[in-house]
Amino acid sequence: MASDHNIAELADLFRLLGDTTRLRIVLACVSAPVSVGDLAHKLDLSPSLVSHHLRLLRAARIVKSERSGKQVFYVAADQHISGMLADMLDHISEPHPEAD
Amino acid sequence: MASDHNIAELADLFRLLGDTTRLRIVLACVSAPVSVGDLAHKLDLSPSLVSHHLRLLRAARIVKSERSGKQVFYVAADQHISGMLADMLDHISEPHPEAD
DNA sequence: GTAACATATGAACATGTATTGAATTGTTTG
DNA sequence: CAAACAATTCAATACATGTTCATATGTTAC
Numbered sequence: 001m002a003s004d005h006n007i008a009e010l011a012d013l014f015r016l017l018g019d020t021t022r023l024r025i026v027l028a029c030v031s032a033p034v035s036v037g038d039l040a041h042k043l044d045l046s047p048s049l050v051s052h053h054l055r056l057l058r059a060a061r062i063v064k065s066e067r068s069g070k071q072v073f074y075v076a077a078d079q080h081i082s083g084m085l086a087d088m089l090d091h092i093s094e095p096h097p098e099a100d
Numbered sequence: 101m102a103s104d105h106n107i108a109e110l111a112d113l114f115r116l117l118g119d120t121t122r123l124r125i126v127l128a129c130v131s132a133p134v135s136v137g138d139l140a141h142k143l144d145l146s147p148s149l150v151s152h153h154l155r156l157l158r159a160a161r162i163v164k165s166e167r168s169g170k171q172v173f174y175v176a177a178d179q180h181i182s183g184m185l186a187d188m189l190d191h192i193s194e195p196h197p198e199a200d
Numbered sequence: 201g202t203a204a205c206a207t208a209t210g211a212a213c214a215t216g217t218a219t220t221g222a223a224t225t226g227t228t229t230g
Numbered sequence: 231c232a233a234a235c236a237a238t239t240c241a242a243t244a245c246a247t248g249t250t251c252a253t254a255t256g257t258t259a260c
Contacts, residue, residue, distance in 0.1 A: 006193055007124060007127065009192050010117075010123060010189065010192050011117070013118075013192070014114045014115075014188075015115070016118070018113075018114035019115070019217090020111045021219090023110060035236085036237060037235095046219085046220075047238090048219085048220075048238080048239090049218080049219060049220080050237095051237060067226095067227090069227065069236090070226080070228065070235060071227095071235095072237065072238095084191060088113070091180050091184060092106050092110050092113070093106055122248095136206070136207060137206065146250075147206075148250075148251080149248085149250080150207095151209085152209085152248085153248090154208095155209090167257090169257070169258070170206045170256080171206060171257095172208090
């Protein structure tokens with residue numbers, strides 16, 4: 001079964017991905033590193049907001065960061081994250097059978 | 101790529117699973133139907149709170165309900181949900197490689 | 201029908217958190 | 231060193247939501 005610690009950690013992961021803005025940010029840098037500014041521009045968000053969210057995502061090891069000159073690039077932390085997100089998108093895009 | 105609608109739906113799913121109490125409830129009825137009272141007793145929660153959460157989970161098609169006499173039994177809505185949760189638990193329980 | 205039980209709902213409260221804008225830190229270029 | 235750019239941090243605000251308690255609905259047994 002699932003330990004309390006695992007449940008808490010899993011809930012943390014879900015909670016972070018459960019915000020539309022944060023999820024868009026993760027999906028935008030899931031396949032290749034993107035700078036904070038590019039993310040902000042691409043998603044029409046303020047750099048400040050993007051940075052706030054990236055800090056949380058980084059702390060949870062959902063993304064990792066790498067500095068290159070003035071810019072900092074973020075990308076999905078590992079294959080687990082990107083693969084999981086792909087699976088979840090598959091799950092969502094499938095037709096929902098009617099049930100109660 | 102992921103449409104806005106898909107992103108919103110996926111974020112909803114994650115958001116609902118991102119609460120410890122709700123996640124415990126889902127995990128407790130992932131393999132077999134459990135009544136509201138049993139869930140409350142097993143998880144040491146008030147029936148009211150459990151019912152509130154089940155309503156949200158049911159609306160999002162994460163669980164489905166079936167009445168049997170006075171009791172209402174809840175169980176994971178489909179294989180996608182239970183399989184996804186198993187995968188996620190695997191992901192969490194694996195050791196985290198050190199990275200930045 | 202009434203009583204007892206199981207579940208659901210409503211309102212109120214407390215807590216958490218997403219967002220914003222200003223100020224700060226870090227980095228490169230002159 | 232100063233200026234310009236990128237990113238981060240801080241404080242404040244607005245909003246969402248988890249929890250509680252009281253009340254209501256639905257079901258079975260007497």
